[in-house]
Amino acid sequence: MNEDLHWQDDAAVPRYRSSAAARMVNIPVATLRVWERRYRVVGPSQAPSGHRLYSSQDVRRLVLIKQLVDQGNGIGMLARLDTARLQAMVDEVAGVAATLSAPPSAPDSRPDAMRVLLLGSGFTPRHVHALQGVAGAHIVAHLGDGADTELTARGVQADAVLVEVGALHMDTAQRLWRLARVVGARHQIVVYGFASTQVLESLRVRSAVLRRAPLTPDEWASLLHDELRSWQSLADATPTLAQLAPPPRFDADALYTLTQAMPRVACECPQHLAQLITLLGQFETYSADCESRQPADVTLHAYLFRVAGQARALMEDALATVARAEGVPLPAPARAAARGEAAS
Structure with a gap:
């Protein structure tokens, strides 16, 4: 534990000048200065000589941002995310790339129906009935939104997670993302009452479908139908590559x-x-x-x-x-x- 703390303290020590940090991140010094001035991506210290100094933590954050910018994400949105969320985004893209570069599976290896997990107390029996009526979808479980949801979901496998939540905070968004990874779902539909722009952007970059509550059972079924069409088309095409x-x-x-x-x-x-x-x-x-x-x-x-x-x-x-x-x-x-x- 003491060694971990020592490493964390050492990683926070300002030691790299702008030119060195830019070389490690593989960006021009001018780009680094624009990112700082316009978007405040990091907050370097200033040496008595007037030079800006960056820590190892600063450089790691800049490397993650550079990778995500190269993949097409907007610097303005990335600058508002903390380093843990940036790392999670990089890991997800790497996971998708690894999956698609793996040897193709047999055409009949995918499930016949899209497995759907319902999450939240907002799904009434009418909602569940409407969603069960969507051809090609199979409701595998309906879980609450308590603190033990992740533990309960460990035995569940799903292709999509449908969420009904009143207030959507950043910790809720992170918990939803962890849950999706636990069950193996690449598709998320989140219907919310209130949320900040930052929280919504953090979900959008992870390809979540977002809608304001309330939705009628038929509107929920329509959303699931659209997501099902996307899942089916990719599931049919990808194994043949x-x-x-x-x-x-x-x-x-x-x-x-x-x-x-x-x-x-x-x-x-x-x-x-x-x-x-x-x-x-x-x-x-x-x-x-x-x-x-x-x-x-x-x-x-x-x-x-x-x-x-x-x-x-x-x-x-x-x-x-x-x-x-x-x-x-x-x-x-x-x-x-x-x-x-x-x-x-």
Whole structure:
């Protein structure tokens, strides 16, 4: 315990100047200063010499923010979250990526129905009856919102958690997120009475569907139906995917050089292939870094990222085939893009 406290104290000691902290985070010093001045992401100390000094804790927080910004999250929202919540977001994205990069399972391995956990005392028998009537959904449990809910839920497996809560505070949001991870649910629908903007943003970045109370039983059923459609489409598509696509084979310069070296024939297939490769590569990056936060968007965009990468790799193979047919030597392989390296 004393060693842990010593480490925590040591991690809080200001020791790194702006240039060193920026290098460790891999951002320009100018970006670090903008983040501080405009968003107050960290609060460095000031040495007698006037230099700003950052602790190891400051650097760790900046690294997490940099990772999440690179994934498409807004710096303004991230700056308001504490380090523990930033770490939880990074862990979740890593978990989704690991799941999608795993070998595909058999097409019939998913449950026939979406398993739904109801949480909260706001669900009346009419609500439960309406939700049970949604085709393709199966209510696996209805739990209260007491302090022992997480312990009770440890024996439950669910694909979605439906929550009815009057007052939504940050500790409640964190508890809901932990519960979703305990039961294995990627989908959350939260109907609330009152909540602050910060609390709502912390749930939105985790792809929760948010609605103001009250909702009628039919409105609840409609929400579940929409979430079910998202779950079914991804559950049907994801197992059929192959492994992650290889890194880009050609960069922009190589594409230009290759297409210009090919003889001009009646058609312009090499140029069209190069354009398709470029567009697919751009969409691959966009899917990885997409800023929209719609239901199940993390899983959806990871799926689109894989599809776009596979299509881009196929078009690259086609262009290489055309080049060999024309007797044009292939350029050296391009260096893997940052996103491709990270994904592989």
